[in-house]
Amino acid sequence: MLTYKVQLYPNKQQQTTLVEQLDICRKLYNRLLEECKKAREKGEKLTQIKTQSFIVWLKNTSMPELKGVHSKVLQMVNYTLWTNIKSLAQLKKNGHKIGHLRFKGKGWYKTINYNQSGFKIDENKNKLTFSKIGTINCRGFNNRIRTNKVKGIILKRTQTGRWFANIQIENTPIALPKTNKSVGIDVGIKAYVVDSDGREIENPKNIERQLKKLKNKHKSLSRKKQGSKNWLKAKYQLAKLYTKAVDQRKDFLHKVSNFYVDNYDIICVENLNIKGLTQKGNKKHKRSRTLHRNILDASWGIFFNYLSYKAVNADKELVKVPPRGTTQECSRCGEIVPKTLNDRTHSCPYCDLEIDRDYNASINILKRGKGYASLLVENRPLITITASAFVSGQVFSMNQETPTFRKE
Template sequence: MVNYQLWSNIKALKELRKRGKKVGWLRYKTGNSFKTLNFNQSGFKIDFERKKLILSKVGEIPIRIHRCIEGKVKGVIIKRTKSGKWFAIVQAEVGAKPLAPTGKVVGIDVGVRYFLADTDGRQVENPCFYEKTLKRIKRLQRDLSRKQKGSKNWEKCRIKLAKAYEKLVNQRNDFLHKLSRFYVDNYDVIAVEDLRIQNMVRAGKTLAQRILDASWGKFIQLLSYKAERAGRRVVRVSPKGTSEGLSFDDPLRDYISACRILSRGLGRPCQPVERGPLLLVTAKAVIEGQVSSVKQEAPSEDGVVHLL
């Protein structure tokens, strides 16, 4: 598989050069920089009783299995993270698991101030994980720059920085997985905008970091593959005109946009939207799985119902 990956990469570079793209050359990877090893179809065995992973030319490795593996195992990818942790990613062939129809549809409008607003009147708080971690990351990067590269202290500091980034990624992925699971479990049709996120990042320099931190693209990707397996449908619509005529100061701006997205996804004409208080769902409620079972407070001055 290593040989296959090498020649596949060389072939891909040749194709890019034929198309007139400027590309470099493959670099030699040392032992420390080689981070993945792919066992495809053979060369591995998982002993669930003894909790051992047996790899060809390596031997038996003790493992911790965090959940049952469904379907037929087709391959194993061994991965080492920058912090020095090792993971075995099991690839398995599984069939679809259709969920019972709910008879409900929803439109979703993603944003920067709020992560999303939907047509059922929810506004999900933007967790801003990167902004909350930025101070610690800057301090660790400053500490790392003051150490002699390659020394033991430099390596310790590098691992601390890697763990900070890993925690950031894990927090974001946990939030996105649980939120996408909620919508797939509760709605038959989910309408979203077909956004060109890279173009938005290049155009909006002041909001570029917040757009990337929100990870809208990954959220929609998670929605799509989970919906396909569950027998649900994700409809992508053109974002053109969904916020037309709406003021940035309007507290219902995102909600009205979500209603327009749903109408466009279902192929129906847009209807006037009834104005009323929205439910503000905190990131903590999403992570704890309490998106649909939240307690309401009285409406605040801005007309939004905040959740406990």
């Protein structure tokens, strides 16, 4: 199962309905939980089927408001409750010390779960229709959603009050046409990606900007009195900014990973221990760079993750190679050319190769991934591609020059 996230743009009335429905779901959850607790006190045992039929009874007696919510959604509230009960029991079985399930306070029930029925996807327009809610405009549709069977849709409200739909589809791989091309990719700090075809994809600048803003907002939040009106406001702004930064980064990573999966059959990367990466850098600057590095580390992990599942779906291959010495080794003659973190160029005293340091590493990654003993590498400058060119869709196919090396 694959999940795609699209943003919803409900109108005022729909927003009210959505919030109301969330609260009805929350109340139902609490009511069912209460029933389970009562039964246990009496020494009786309830089952998922019993609480399910209890919902029907509630609809016609003390909770007529349940009629305003799609029946499958109510069923999923029951399902959620029992999933929680079962996982708690499992924890207990494994010897964990656990408490009881808690009632959910206002605002603590966050999803409306449409499973298998009660929704319709408009194939031509970006619209989703939900039973008992209406037709909602949305953004972020793709062909996968339009052409595959949708199993269910989960509506979710974020902390900042935005609504998203997680669309679950059956995972049917769609093989992409073969290109007979392979590539090595080196991820870094200076450029986000340098590949063995000589492309250098810059780090998205907006992320740097966001980072600065985030830092400032953090500072201003810490100066405010916890729980005060201004504190809440700053907290909301911080959450909003953070979500925006995360969204922008994901968008960038989706586009870069799509580019490589579309254009190459075999993609080679270093098998990085992402956690260990923070120690790889310049220790002197470590403290000042921690936030920056943490974010980069996380994004490399996400990037490799995207590459991995997209490659599987497209019938392409992601090869992870041992990272040891990819920077030091000369990609043409194989000799070790030691360099410090500040040496940006690989200049080999043995064979006169002079290329960008990360470019050299990416060719070594390709060599290892493909098992080549040697490659004929020529001196050449990198082609720099800005992150915004990627995000705006200017770069989507291989109109770049062909690689200047060939297998010997």
